[in-house]
Amino acid sequence: MDPRLKAQFTDKGIRFLLCSFVELAGTPKAKLVPVTHLEDTARDGAGFAGFAAGDVNQGPHDTDICSVPDFGGLAVLPWKKDIAWVPGNLHVNGRPWPFCPRTTLCRHVDALAQRGLTLNIGVEPEFMILAKDGEQVRPWDTLDTLSKPCYDLRALHRNLDLITTVVGAMQELGWQPYAADHEDANCQFEINWTYSDALTTADRHVFFKWMVKTLAEQRGLFATFMPKPFQHLTGNGSHFHLSLASAATGENVFAGEEDPLGLSQTARWFLGGVLHHARGLAAIVAPTVNSYKRLVRRATRSGATWAPVYVTYGASNRTQMIRVPGPGRIEVRVVDGAANPYLTPAALLAAGLDGIDRQLDPGPPNTANLYEASEEYLVSRKIDFLPATLAEALDAFAEDSVLRGALGEEYAAYYLAVKRREWNAYHESVSAWETDRYLLHC
Numbered sequence: 001m002d003p004r005l006k007a008q009f010t011d012k013g014i015r016f017l018l019c020s021f022v023e024l025a026g027t028p029k030a031k032l033v034p035v036t037h038l039e040d041t042a043r044d045g046a047g048f049a050g051f052a053a054g055d056v057n058q059g060p061h062d063t064d065i066c067s068v069p070d071f072g073g074l075a076v077l078p079w080k081k082d083i084a085w086v087p088g089n090l091h092v093n094g095r096p097w098p099f100c101p102r103t104t105l106c107r108h109v110d111a112l113a114q115r116g117l118t119l120n121i122g123v124e125p126e127f128m129i130l131a132k133d134g135e136q137v138r139p140w141d142t143l144d145t146l147s148k149p150c151y152d153l154r155a156l157h158r159n160l161d162l163i164t165t166v167v168g169a170m171q172e173l174g175w176q177p178y179a180a181d182h183e184d185a186n187c188q189f190e191i192n193w194t195y196s197d198a199l200t201t202a203d204r205h206v207f208f209k210w211m212v213k214t215l216a217e218q219r220g221l222f223a224t225f226m227p228k229p230f231q232h233l234t235g236n237g238s239h240f241h242l243s244l245a246s247a248a249t250g251e252n253v254f255a256g257e258e259d260p261l262g263l264s265q266t267a268r269w270f271l272g273g274v275l276h277h278a279r280g281l282a283a284i285v286a287p288t289v290n291s292y293k294r295l296v297r298r299a300t301r302s303g304a305t306w307a308p309v310y311v312t313y314g315a316s317n318r319t320q321m322i323r324v325p326g327p328g329r330i331e332v333r334v335v336d337g338a339a340n341p342y343l344t345p346a347a348l349l350a351a352g353l354d355g356i357d358r359q360l361d362p363g364p365p366n367t368a369n370l371y372e373a374s375e376e377y378l379v380s381r382k383i384d385f386l387p388a389t390l391a392e393a394l395d396a397f398a399e400d401s402v403l404r405g406a407l408g409e410e411y412a413a414y415y416l417a418v419k420r421r422e423w424n425a426y427h428e429s430v431s432a433w434e435t436d437r438y439l440l441h442c
Contacts, residue, residue, distance in 0.1 A: 262327025273355020
């Protein structure tokens with residue numbers, strides 16, 4: 001073990017490590033390890049009974065999984081500075097575990113490096129701050145009632161304690177946050193920070209979601225990144241901004257000066273790949289039953305869902321699945337708050353590289369307001385729909401060999417099995433809507 005690392009812990013007064021990993025759904029798990037056992041943990045990892053740790057494809061009879069820490073992603077807790085969180089990759093019997101989301105992304109990052117490229121990602125996670133009235137959950141701020149609350153100064157001001165605490169923590173961590181705002185739903189917010197390479201952004205995305213929830217709980221509230229918590233309000237997206245750069249020079253290979261949208265030919269092929277695989281990608285980037293309550297064209301109270309429905313791209317047009325907000329990058333708007341921060345970039349990268357390798361043309365951009373587009377317009381442009389349900393998305397993913405390969409065939413089969421169980425459990429449940437509608441009429 002590098003003695004400089006141990007000295008760093010001593011110098012910073014770090015007494016404990018939260019050795020962490022995420023399972024299939026992206027839920028973080030952790031063990032608290034005293035730094036007196038730093039060398040053992042660095043070498044062997046922190047052990048977990050996999051069957052008890054979520055969806056990692058283990059039974060109660062299996063050997064422990066071990067989260068081997070990657071200290072490059074270490075983050076000292078700004079609110080408790082003697083504790084540091086560190087992400088890890090799962091191993092079993094000393095070997096990488098193929099059902100580890102972070103290992104999946106690392107494999108793709110390493111393969112991309114062999115091409116001399118780096119994937120850069122910026123992420124825009126939306127979340128809501130909620131409270132409980134007995135068993136009822138509601139937006140916490142009872143004064144936040146505007147039908148169009150986006151960017152409302154008064155509502156933002158009432159939440160400054162939490163939001164500035166989160167932004168200050170991000171500054172302390174060196175993430176360079178540059179904006180925070182009240183979003184389109186009541187008590188919905190978004191905080192933006194500077195993009196980085198795919199693995200760094202994924203680690204920060206995991207930590208960010210946990211940090212926001214933790215700091216909200218300290219104030220007697222709770223935060224959710226659930227895609228669609230309330231039928232009448234805009235859902236929580238998590239838009240991904242993507243670009244490829246030269247690993248040697250850092251030059252943005254998506255930038256194209258001669259192109260009307262500022263995209264290179266490489267970027268257009270990458271874009272074509274993401275569009276080509278869009279229906280299967282939905283199973284990864286919109287991974288829950290609830291995700292598809294967000295992906296609808298019907299307007300919410302504010303007047304728009306701000307979520308895509310069709311497999312399209314365009315310039316600064318927020319009705320598209322993919323927006324080109326400026327030269328040299330694309331914004332994938334179908335990703336939501338339930339998406340796994342590691343599996344999502346892995347799948348998007350695989351789709352994009354397939355587009356580059358096959359030189360897939362994305363076709364002309366769309367300029368229309370697709371929330372108001374007629375059936376004739378959609379047919380004339382041959383515009384395809386995104387899946388309407390998780391079941392439909394899973395079927396598309398199962399038929400997509402590129403995306404199955406992105407996870408690895410073993411992991412893809414396990415992912416499908418877990419998510420089909422989720423769909424079946426939902427489909428077999430009886431909701432209040434059904435009893436209200438049918439109980440007295442049948």
